[in-house]
Amino acid sequence: MASILGREITGAQLFWERTLAIPSFPEFRQRVTGQVVQKVGRRGKFLLLSLANDTILFHLRMSGDLLVEPGSAPLNPHVRLFLDLSGNLRLAFNDARKFGRVWLLNEPEDVLAALGPEPFDPGFTPEELHRRLVTRRRQLKPLLLDQTFIAGLGNIYADEALYLAKLHPNTLSHTLSIEQTTRLWSSIRQVLSEGIQRQGATIDWVYRGGDFQNYFRVYQRTGEPCLECQTPIVRIVIGQRSTHFCPFCQPQPE
DNA sequence: ACGAGCGCCTGTCGGC
DNA sequence: TGCCGACAGGCGCTCG
Numbered sequence: 463m464a465s466i467l468g469r470e471i472t473g474a475q476l477f478w479e480r481t482l483a484i485p486s487f488p489e490f491r492q493r494v495t496g497q498v499v500q501k502v503g504r505r506g507k508f509l510l511l512s513l514a515n516d517t518i519l520f521h522l523r524m525s526g527d528l529l530v531e532p533g534s535a536p537l538n539p540h541v542r543l544f545l546d547l548s549g550n551l552r553l554a555f556n557d558a559r560k561f562g563r564v565w566l567l568n569e570p571e572d573v574l575a576a577l578g579p580e581p582f583d584p585g586f587t588p589e590e591l592h593r594r595l596v597t598r599r600r601q602l603k604p605l606l607l608d609q610t611f612i613a614g615l616g617n618i619y620a621d622e623a624l625y626l627a628k629l630h631p632n633t634l635s636h637t638l639s640i641e642q643t644t645r646l647w648s649s650i651r652q653v654l655s656e657g658i659q660r661q662g663a664t665i666d667w668v669y670r671g672g673d674f675q676n677y678f679r680v681y682q683r684t685g686e687p688c689l690e691c692q693t694p695i696v697r698i699v700i701g702q703r704s705t706h707f708c709p710f711c712q713p714q715p716e
Numbered sequence: 717a718c719g720a721g722c723g724c725c726t727g728t729c730g731g732c
Numbered sequence: 733t734g735c736c737g738a739c740a741g742g743c744g745c746t747c748g
Contacts (some may be wrong), residue, residue: 480724507742523742525726540726559725561742600718609743616741662741667728669741681741701719704739 466530466553470498471513473546481542481555483563490566494518494545506577506613510570517570519563520555525668526562529554558668577613581650586612592643595635602638602646603631604701615650618663618674618681621706622653625680630712631698631705637715680706 474491476482482490493516501512509528511518520528529538533550543564544554555564565573578594579586594611605611606620615623624631626649629642638646657663661672665682675682679689684697688708698705 521742524740557725558727559740559742561725563743598717604719607742618741666740668726671741702721703742 464530464549464551466499466511466547466551467502468498468500469547469549469551471495471545472548474544476543478542478557478560481557481560481562481564483565485566493566499547505570505574506580506609507616508574508577515568517567519565519567519570519573521563522557523559523561523563525557525559527556527668527670529556576610578609578611580613581615581654586647588640588644588647591647592638592640595638595643598635600635601631601700602629602633602635603703603705605635606650607701607703612650614654617703618678619650619653619657621681622679623649625649625707625712626652628711630714631700631707633715680708682706 471494474494476487476490479487485493494513497513497516499511500514501510503510503512507521509520509522511520520526522528531552531554533546533552535552537544538554538556540556540558541554542557542560542562544552546552555562567573579590595605598605598611602624603620606615606623607617621631623646627642627645629638629646656677657674660674660677663669663675663678664671664673665675680695683695683706685694687693688695688711691708691710693708693710695706696709698707
């Protein structure tokens with residue numbers, strides 16, 4: 463796969479208005495055309511393309527995907543926006559459910575500043591996590607999904623981390639001891655490391671990734687035995703998101 | 717401050 | 733077969 467680094471953006475097309483959060487498409491095309499991709503980065507679930515004067519942010523949401531392909535390749539019917547790149551390449555933003563978003567920003571911090579800490583940041587210590595937990599009174603599951611609390615966790619990783627930490631998803635954040643917090647801290651890092659190592663999960667018809675789905679301990683294992691105690695895994699709904707846990711290993715708090 | 721409900725979207729799957 | 737609801741790796745909004 464050819465790299466997009468150092469390529470010049472020579473054009474752009476938009477197929478679904480709402481995919482482009484900001485600015486208008488005429489301004490977007492005018493500003494990006496002629497700029498060179500200098501750096502590719504990530505912050506939380508946002509992907510960053512650094513240009514000379516601007517940053518393009520991508521958020522894939524549920525069904526988004528970014529593809530580097532030959533400029534002459536047939537267009538996937540779910541492509542919502544693409545950039546033409548020098549060297550006859552195309553960067554296509556594919557998104558069946560149209561939840562994904564693209565921003566062009568002079569100051570990416572306008573969007574990124576709201577994000578919580580990166581789980582692998584050296585400053586993100588168990589003590590820091592504990593400080594953040596006790597200043598809120600929220601159920602752990604929705605709190606872990608809150609990108610302003612911690613950046614980067616999604617539904618799979620929240621469930622898997624709570625299972626490894628032996629914490630019920632309903633547990634209120636301010637009740638966690640230092641010991642429980644330390645377990646949660648290392649569990650978050652562990653499940654993210656595993657997911658990265660496995661290159662993510664491949665689920666359904668649209669989610670393209672690695673094979674982490676073969677190593678899920680609770681996610682989408684409703685009714686199957688817990689790997690530790692054989693108790694059937696339970697599925698509940700918290701904050702409109704499906705939540706999977708072992709009722710024996712992760713007992714309901716008092 | 718927090719949680720519930722809803723909207724945004726397309727597609728698949730299982731049950732009747 | 734066809735229809736219909738449930739469900740899906742996310743997040744922003746309103747309301748109480």
